[in-house]
Amino acid sequence: MEEMLQRIQKISKLIQVMMNICLLIFGFFIPVGLFVAFMPGFTDKDLSEVHTKIVDSANLLPINIVNNIFGETHLELQITLAGIFIVILAGIFVYCVFEMKRIFKKMSASRTPFTMETSAAFKKLSIKTLPICLFSTLLGAAVFLTIRLFAYVFEYGSYLQGKADETNRIQEEMIMSFAEITENKSEQTGKHVRRVAEYSRIMAEEMGLGEDKAKIIRLASTMHDIGKLLIPSEILEKPARLTDEEFAIIKKHPGYGGDLLKNVEGEVMGLAKTVALEHHERPDGRGYPEGLKQGDLSIEGQIVAVADVYDALTSKRSYKQAWDEKDAYNEILKGRGTQFNEAVVDAFEKAYAEINKVRQELQE
Ligand SMILES: [Fe+2]
Ligand SMILES: [Fe+2]
Structure with missing residues (x-):
């Protein structure tokens, strides 16, 4: 009898340890696995799906975990994790069945009745085991839910960022397409637009804007x-x-550009209007259409003015050959303070290696 009780105690403790190991795996490794598994797929989910998942996570007690493991993304990893979990559980179950079978076989062989002492020993063990199991379950569930909640916060952030990026990309593509239509009409190619854009960006960065x-x-x-x-x-x-x-007709195009863009709103379009109006003005007041002087001109307009002239000089036109890049470079430097803003020419000079690299990359 004593031997049987000891055996029951041993099995009970073993079950307890195994259960705790399981709960540990359940509570920590599977959530971490799921967290990693869900991370890369965040951006292409729509709002309703994200909301549904947040609502679902509220029900995510261990009893629902298998449903969650067999989710639609990263199925292979999730099936593997679920498989490991199921194999561990099945192992414990099979071991318990065999042990219990052995005990009951021994009990019936010795014809010992299932006494009060045996029952009391079971009760004592359950009282010790149950709180630990319960605590582990709650701990695992809490850790799991916390990680999932953080995952959804990240997911929601990525979703919003993705939407903003997409809107910006579409806006940029539309602006570029529109600009290319203009350039095609004026006998240049779309690459003039792209080169001027890149030269302007490089100079603006060089100037610390x-x-x-x-x-x-x-x-x-x-x-x-x-x-x-x-x-x-x-x-x-x-x-x-x-x-x-x-x-004289050509010289009207900055004014026309300003008129076309006068009713548009937003930072990019507002600046586009300024640049359209000012890109042929000069600091010495000898530009067109208004003959404005340095103090009346925006720095952005003057940056684009340098970028536009440098590209016009280094490009072939129907009425002229492309200048040698060194001659064009010297021509820009020569215009410092008269045709072009001094600070912009300094930035052009400093960043010339990068500008020249872009020119070569975006050649016709
Ligand atoms: Fe122009
Ligand atoms: Fe141009």
Whole structure:
């Protein structure tokens, strides 16, 4: 009898240890596995799906864990984790069945009745075991829920960031397409727009305007010649030098650009309007259309002015050959303080290696 009680105690303790190990796996490793498994798939979920998952996580007690393991993303990892868990549980179960069978076989062989002492020993063990199991379960569930909740917070953040990025990308693509239409009409290719945009960004960064501002200037610069949409094609595409009258018409394109963009709102479009109006102005007041002087001009307009002239010089046109890049570089430096803003020319000079690299990469 004593021997049997000891055996029951031994099995009970073993079950308790195994249960605690299981709960530990349950409470820690599976949530961590799921957390890792869910992380990469965050951005392509829609809002309702994210909300549903947050609501679901409230029901995520261990009893629901298997449903959750067999989720739709990263199925292989989740099945593996669930498999490991099930194998451990099955192992404990099989071991318990065999042990109990052995005990009862021995009991019936010795014809010992199931006495009060045996029952009391079971009761004592249950009282000790149950709180530990319960505590582990609650701890595991709490850890699991906390990790999941953090995962959903990240997921929701990534979702919102993804949406914002997508909106910005679509806006950027639309602006670039519109700018390319303008450039095609004025006999240049879309690469002129892209080169001017990159040169402007590089100079803005060199001047310390910050990465965000540089990006906005880059985008706004793509519409600098939008007013050319209103200039007759015969003048824009004329394969010879323009007459004074024709040049007077061309000079109207910054004003037309300003008119086209006058009712638009937002930082990028507002700056696009300024750049369209000012990109042919000069600090010495000899530019067009208004002949404004340095103090009246925006730094963004003057950055794009340098980028536009440098690209015009280094590009082939129907009426001229492309200049050698060294000659074009010297021409920009020569215009410091008269044709171009001094600080912008300094930035051009300092960042020239990068500008020249972009020119080579975006050649026609
Ligand atoms: Fe222009
Ligand atoms: Fe241009």
